Amino acid sequence: MMIIITMILTTILPIILISQTVKLILHITLTSKNKAVGIFHPFTNDGGGGERVLWCAVKAVQDLTPDLPCVVYTGDHDATPESLLRRAVDRFGVELISPPKVVHLHKRKWIEEKTYPRFTMIGQSLGSVYLAWEALNKFVPLYYLDTSGYAFTYPLARLFGCKVICYTHYPTISLDMLSRVHSRSSMYNNDAFVANSVLLSRLKLVYYTFFSWMYGFVGSCANLAMVNSSWTQSHIEKLWGIPDRIKRVYPPCDTTGLQALPLERESTPPKIISVAQFRPEKAHSLQLQAFALSIKKLNSDVPRPKLQFVGSCRNDADEARLQSLKDLAIELKVEDDVEFYKNVTYRDLVKLLGGATAGIHSMIDEHFGISVVEYMAAGAIPIAHNSAGPKMDIVLPEEGKQTGFLAQTVEEFADAILKILQMSESEKHEMAEAGRRRANRFSEQRFYEDFKAAISPILN
Structure with missing residues (x-):
């Protein structure tokens, strides 16, 4: 009996599978x-x-x-x-x-x-x-x-x-x-x-x-x-x-619209912007730690900066990450120096970029880095992770002039923030100008x- 059942199954099942596959292909075709x-x-x-x-x-x-x-x-x-x-x-x-x-x-x-x-x-x-x-x-x-x-x-x-x-x-x-x-x-x-x-x-x-x-x-x-x-x-x-x-x-990248922004920025307080979705790979906590460390190392004669997080939340997990970032700011005692902007309009984003002295982006192996280009086009000096897109395509010298900074660790990001804060207005202007020319390569x-x-x- 078992032999008969086995013979039936081994004969009929392949026929059924083949017929169903043929029906599927015919349906699609x-x-x-x-x-x-x-x-x-x-x-x-x-x-x-x-x-x-x-x-x-x-x-x-x-x-x-x-x-x-x-x-x-x-x-x-x-x-x-x-x-x-x-x-x-x-x-x-x-x-x-x-x-x-x-x-x-x-x-x-x-x-x-x-x-x-x-x-x-x-x-x-x-x-x-x-x-x-x-x-x-x-x-x-x-x-x-x-x-x-x-x-x-x-x-x-x-x-x-x-x-x-x-x-x-x-x-x-x-x-x-x-x-x-x-x-x-x-x-x-x-x-x-x-x-x-x-x-x-x-x-x-x-x-x-x-x-x-x-x-x-x-x-x-x-x-x-x-x-x-x-x-x-x-x-x-x-x-x-x-x-x-x-x-x-x-x-x-909206280089045309952002390049209309003036390169001169209000220096008190200097603003560092971070534009990225609130996702784990964007490494926002590293930015916050680097910012807190830079404030600790800051000389008293240099204005205390502000860090502005600008991003969107796709779901509850992103909302939770945003809240944990706010909690970390309190833990690091920099909550008064950090601002959060969620799901802003394009017009508001342009306004924020227009007031930023620098832009920070810390994702490892960021495939490209649109926000890094946006920083440069807007006149904000970029501080990006020393890997992938920013390293290979974006934050490169333009006509022999430095266009920004690359970093990997909390200490390196903090040092880059300090360097920008301690630069003279003419030095900032020269670097921002070179970055803006570089950004032209990635226009819309x-x-x-x-x-x-x-x-x-x-x-x-």
């Missing part, structure tokens, strides 16, 4: 494609550099092909074409030619970090496939543009017959991450408990190695991959293995030109 650009950006309210790229990308497509509709896949249920049009202007100063169409997604929780306390990368990556399945079943575009870095959705989009274009801000996994796990370095993406265990570190290294292989496979399905920096390009070329389909397109206009040049062969 027969699904009609719409001549449109479908933009996969589930979080259209994150307020960061990624959202600026989204709206600038929509504008670039509209400029290049006015008759080609842009459809945004979003998990924000209150988003409408009109509200997104207003948001692009209010938050980023980007004026779209027409409102984008909207496709609402209801399964966004499957890509949220809180859904996966462990194995977050693989969980979010597979979750993005499920979310893309919902998106493509609702609307199949001829061109699928991912502006959020969900590479695992590319094979599915190709299966639906789409041409896949992506703008990659940073690799989901990098060779640096593998190196840190191998060396057992503790960091926001490598828990101290794991780093302190030989066995767990080895297991995580196997997991990361397997994931990097999968990431390389799905990424290679892109017809065109745009990357935002030299650092990102280097990693993506090694992981995806498609160097001929990779184009470096620096992200759009330059993004439009490079983005359109990259996508034209695909759209045509």
